[in-house]
Amino acid sequence: MNDGAPATLRVAVLGCGVVGTEVVRRLLTNASELHARTGTRLELVGIGVRSTATPRDPVVPTELLTEDLRGLATSADIVIELMGGIEPARGLVTGALAAGASVITANKALLAQHGPELYEAADAARVDLFYEAAVAGAVPVVRGVRESLAGDKITRVLGIVNGTTNYILDEMTSGGLDFEKALAQAQELGYAEADPTADVEGLDAAAKAAILASLAFHSRTSLDDVPVQGITSISPEDIASAAQTGHVIKLLAIAEQGTYDGVGGLAVRVHPALVPVEHPLASVRGPFNAVFVEAEAAGTLMFYGAGAGGEATASAVLGDVVAAARHRVNGGKAPSESAHAALPPMPAQAVHTRYQMRLDVLDVPGVLAEIAAVVAAHGVSIETVRQGMRDPDEGAALVIVTHSASESALAATVADLDTLEVVERITSILRVEGT
Amino acid sequence: MNDGAPATLRVAVLGCGVVGTEVVRRLLTNASELHARTGTRLELVGIGVRSTATPRDPVVPTELLTEDLRGLATSADIVIELMGGIEPARGLVTGALAAGASVITANKALLAQHGPELYEAADAARVDLFYEAAVAGAVPVVRGVRESLAGDKITRVLGIVNGTTNYILDEMTSGGLDFEKALAQAQELGYAEADPTADVEGLDAAAKAAILASLAFHSRTSLDDVPVQGITSISPEDIASAAQTGHVIKLLAIAEQGTYDGVGGLAVRVHPALVPVEHPLASVRGPFNAVFVEAEAAGTLMFYGAGAGGEATASAVLGDVVAAARHRVNGGKAPSESAHAALPPMPAQAVHTRYQMRLDVLDVPGVLAEIAAVVAAHGVSIETVRQGMRDPDEGAALVIVTHSASESALAATVADLDTLEVVERITSILRVEGT
Ligand SMILES: NC(=O)c1ccc[n+]([C@@H]2O[C@H](COP(=O)([O-])OP(=O)(O)OC[C@H]3O[C@@H](n4cnc5c(N)ncnc54)[C@H](OP(=O)(O)O)[C@@H]3O)[C@@H](O)[C@H]2O)c1
Numbered sequence: 001m002n003d004g005a006p007a008t009l010r011v012a013v014l015g016c017g018v019v020g021t022e023v024v025r026r027l028l029t030n031a032s033e034l035h036a037r038t039g040t041r042l043e044l045v046g047i048g049v050r051s052t053a054t055p056r057d058p059v060v061p062t063e064l065l066t067e068d069l070r071g072l073a074t075s076a077d078i079v080i081e082l083m084g085g086i087e088p089a090r091g092l093v094t095g096a097l098a099a100g101a102s103v104i105t106a107n108k109a110l111l112a113q114h115g116p117e118l119y120e121a122a123d124a125a126r127v128d129l130f131y132e133a134a135v136a137g138a139v140p141v142v143r144g145v146r147e148s149l150a151g152d153k154i155t156r157v158l159g160i161v162n163g164t165t166n167y168i169l170d171e172m173t174s175g176g177l178d179f180e181k182a183l184a185q186a187q188e189l190g191y192a193e194a195d196p197t198a199d200v201e202g203l204d205a206a207a208k209a210a211i212l213a214s215l216a217f218h219s220r221t222s223l224d225d226v227p228v229q230g231i232t233s234i235s236p237e238d239i240a241s242a243a244q245t246g247h248v249i250k251l252l253a254i255a256e257q258g259t260y261d262g263v264g265g266l267a268v269r270v271h272p273a274l275v276p277v278e279h280p281l282a283s284v285r286g287p288f289n290a291v292f293v294e295a296e297a298a299g300t301l302m303f304y305g306a307g308a309g310g311e312a313t314a315s316a317v318l319g320d321v322v323a324a325a326r327h328r329v330n331g332g333k334a335p336s337e338s339a340h341a342a343l344p345p346m347p348a349q350a351v352h353t354r355y356q357m358r359l360d361v362l363d364v365p366g367v368l369a370e371i372a373a374v375v376a377a378h379g380v381s382i383e384t385v386r387q388g389m390r391d392p393d394e395g396a397a398l399v400i401v402t403h404s405a406s407e408s409a410l411a412a413t414v415a416d417l418d419t420l421e422v423v424e425r426i427t428s429i430l431r432v433e434g435t
Numbered sequence: 436m437n438d439g440a441p442a443t444l445r446v447a448v449l450g451c452g453v454v455g456t457e458v459v460r461r462l463l464t465n466a467s468e469l470h471a472r473t474g475t476r477l478e479l480v481g482i483g484v485r486s487t488a489t490p491r492d493p494v495v496p497t498e499l500l501t502e503d504l505r506g507l508a509t510s511a512d513i514v515i516e517l518m519g520g521i522e523p524a525r526g527l528v529t530g531a532l533a534a535g536a537s538v539i540t541a542n543k544a545l546l547a548q549h550g551p552e553l554y555e556a557a558d559a560a561r562v563d564l565f566y567e568a569a570v571a572g573a574v575p576v577v578r579g580v581r582e583s584l585a586g587d588k589i590t591r592v593l594g595i596v597n598g599t600t601n602y603i604l605d606e607m608t609s610g611g612l613d614f615e616k617a618l619a620q621a622q623e624l625g626y627a628e629a630d631p632t633a634d635v636e637g638l639d640a641a642a643k644a645a646i647l648a649s650l651a652f653h654s655r656t657s658l659d660d661v662p663v664q665g666i667t668s669i670s671p672e673d674i675a676s677a678a679q680t681g682h683v684i685k686l687l688a689i690a691e692q693g694t695y696d697g698v699g700g701l702a703v704r705v706h707p708a709l710v711p712v713e714h715p716l717a718s719v720r721g722p723f724n725a726v727f728v729e730a731e732a733a734g735t736l737m738f739y740g741a742g743a744g745g746e747a748t749a750s751a752v753l754g755d756v757v758a759a760a761r762h763r764v765n766g767g768k769a770p771s772e773s774a775h776a777a778l779p780p781m782p783a784q785a786v787h788t789r790y791q792m793r794l795d796v797l798d799v800p801g802v803l804a805e806i807a808a809v810v811a812a813h814g815v816s817i818e819t820v821r822q823g824m825r826d827p828d829e830g831a832a833l834v835i836v837t838h839s840a841s842e843s844a845l846a847a848t849v850a851d852l853d854t855l856e857v858v859e860r861i862t863s864i865l866r867v868e869g870t
């Protein structure tokens with residue numbers, strides 16, 4: 001920490017809905033980790049709401065609620081705007097920046113319409129304006145494009161940035177549903193709102209496309225520059241026809257360099273498109289988001305994850321809060337925390353995982369019972385057993401998958417199995433991960 | 436830019452091999468973009484090499500080559516270490532940090548063995564030590580974990596961080612090759628070195644696992660803490676058996692929280708594992724890398740891209756250079772550059788893409804010729820035509836995929852097709868992207 005670093009930064013949250021509540025929860029319950037990551041204490045000084053009388057999640061401290069959003073926004077070091085909509089969010093953000101606060105926002109509508117004036121206001125005030133959560137929720141594509149690729153040249157961005165439409169198209173593809181049924185199902189599961197227009201007509205994706213294009217191409221792209229086509233006219237026949245040639249249909253937000261009348265230009269658009277099944281974007285399932293970036297030197301990169309949800313979005317917001325705090329405290333450098341709450345290494349034998357064992361065994365009655373008894377004796381439980389591939393003249397092969405067991409229990413099991421007469425050979429032991 | 440910001444930062448490159456040459460190329464050819472991104476001029480002041488007499492790529496300015504690596508490392512603002520190996524890299528990096536330089540390195544071996552002492556040296560000197568390229572080449576997982584997830588709690592990291600082994604396993608899976616043949620093929624294509632030990636025995640992945648674990652869990656994990664198993668014993672039978680239950684085999688670098696004797700601990704390991712085909716890691720093909728991160732609030736995130744190669748690795752190095760330069764100039768804040776070289780928006784009609792048109796047509800002779808003539812008249816060229824699905828009593832359906840064409844040419848084509856007697860209906864027009 002620098003010598004002049006503040007011991008405390010005052011943090012204000014504007015809006016206490018789905019995302020705001022989760023941000024408040026993490027600010028309060030993870031205070032000590034946040035201190036370690038930033039080198040300073042983050043003090044939540046107020047939560048701006050329309051009415052302090054509205055019932056809130058118990059994690060929200062009543063005494064911090066205030067209806068004076070402007071007073072709050074102009075008296076904090078870090079202001080987190082989670083109200084949504086254009087006004088009063090725009091005025092509050094501008095006021096906060098002018099008052100010298102770093103601002104974090106998840107407000108795609110505001111940025112897609114008034115981004116350039118806000119970025120300039122932040123420049124003029126020499127403070128940060130961060131908005132990771134505005135593009136693809138928890139997916140860290142904003143930081144990836146702005147920082148990781150800052151020494152490269154991006155040539156194209158293809159994004160699945162709306163989880164509602166991706167869920168609907170995915171259900172139409174894998175479940176054979178038509179658009180109306182898939183939409184109804186998305187609404188039931190909470191993936192689509194009662195009024196799904198902004199999602200299914202592509203407007204939400206268009207706002208994100210404008211933000212991504214501005215960022216990736218250092219341009220001033222606004223929502224009005226983005227031609228949009230939604231997914232309401234996609235039919236089961238379109239999906240089936242795409243499948244016949246090895247494609248799936250995805251709603252894509254696209255920004256790419258091109259030439260027009262010999263002059264370089266930027267094309268930004270949102271529309272459903274056929275994507276080859278072997279393309280990494282094709283395997284983005286359900287409500288997930290992913291952004292595929294093509295750059296001159298890096299080649300192709302993809303960022304994948306949860307595009308929405310209070311908790312996931314709060315994760316992105318907090319990442320921005322930590323970055324802004326680090327900038328205010330020590331010029332962006334993360335404090336050392338190798339000494340802080342470091343987890344001790346676990347001995348290898350303590351690792352728990354699922355195992356697949358393949359055994360060559362004698363083809364005699366009772367072999368399975370004998371093996372199962374040995375496995376059970378070590379407290380390992382069997383999930384499945386199936387016949388493996390082996391020439392029948394030579395005996396049988398078994399493939400056993402265990403439930404999660406410790407490495408040491410497995411090692412003991414294997415040692416015992418190896419002594420059994422009925423076990424000719426243990427042909428392989430592999431772990432099963434990713435479940 | 437701050438008032439006291441330096442007009443120039445002195446940049447030194449140590450090592451001029453595969454990666455070093457590409458870094459030099461980008462520093463020189465993209466100087467004006469780098470100036471715009473950082474707010475300062477990055478002046479390449481020297482390139483440290485073993486012998487100035489060795490022939491180099493023409494992009495490397497001979498007058499900047501020097502064999503005095505120590506002198507260079509202690510007289511620059513930003514030192515980029517691209518030599519590899521432990522010594523002399525370790526001494527040079529330590530010397531550079533002590534002299535107040537920000538250091539960028541791609542050296543996984545050095546970090547996996549001596550990371551903690553280097554991070555501490557950087558802390559003591561209050562300078563940055565960045566190493567995005569050391570874990571997964573161009574894939575921005577270091578920044579994702581250190582910054583984007585800084586306000587979250589990571590619970591598990593699963594990475595495909597070695598392209599050589601992923602290529603070999605992929606060829607064994609899709610091409611049915613055995614290990615030896617797949618390795619030979621990887622060597623032919625330049626994906627594996629003549630001595631493939633470090634890759635196929637999992638040692639390269641283990642170094643990366645140690646770095647990732649240190650970063651994700653704020654721990655001090657070194658290479659010695661990572662049990663390793665390579666892929667040399669994986670057989671075609673293992674692959675086939677995995678496929679039967681819907682799994683593929685991947686070499687994974689894993690770091691996860693667990694408990695051992697009731698105490699929380701960190702388990703880090705590298706081994707081949709069965710991964711369910713629907714898991715996002717399962718679709719990582721060929722020499723690509725991907726890191727899958729599970730966090731408390733964010734849920735699951737994945738970072739995907741090229742894990743090696745001079746150009747791709749240089750992209751990650753340059754991203755770090757820009758970040759370090761921004762820190763030195765203005766506390767981490769990116770300068771505004773909305774005015775700099777912004778691309779003008781291209782009109783929608785100028786966009787070029789491939790199109791799929793589905794048409795219901797009369798089932799009469801000559802229909803295809805008539806349609807093809809109309810399409811050709813607008814300068815649009817047809818890639819494929821196939822029979823679509825339609826009740827045969829009703830006539831025929833055609834699915835036409837075009838080569839890349841402009842939106843305006845397509846619109847004119849469609850307008851004309853719509854006037855043809857043989858065309859009953861244009862049932863859908865969709866773009867094809869991601870190719
Ligand atoms: N939810 C997600 O998954 C997600 C993901 C990415 C980005 N975002 C963005 O995050 C922002 C917040 O989304 P959300 O889902 O949390 O919305 P939300 O649940 O509707 O919450 C918005 C909150 O802001 C308050 N608010 C609105 N106008 C206000 C005003 N004039 N004065 C005081 N308070 C006001 C609302 O108060 P009342 O309760 O009194 O109306 C409500 O508590 C939006 O910009 C959204 O686009 C959300």
Ligand SMILES: NC(=O)c1ccc[n+]([C@@H]2O[C@H](COP(=O)([O-])OP(=O)(O)OC[C@H]3O[C@@H](n4cnc5c(N)ncnc54)[C@H](OP(=O)(O)O)[C@@H]3O)[C@@H](O)[C@H]2O)c1
Pocket residue numbers: 449450451452453454455483484485486489504516517518519520522523541542543544568569572742743744745748
């Ligand atoms: N290549 C990749 O795809 C990739 C990807 C990620 C990370 N990395 C990492 O990037 C680093 C560089 O890799 P690379 O592929 O560029 O290696 P490389 O082609 O072997 O280049 C290394 C360079 O460093 C020079 N060098 C080594 N020891 C030296 C010494 N004592 N004094 C002066 N110069 C010395 C070598 O000089 P000579 O030519 O005279 O031997 C050579 O020019 C390594 O740490 C590697 O792990 C590489």
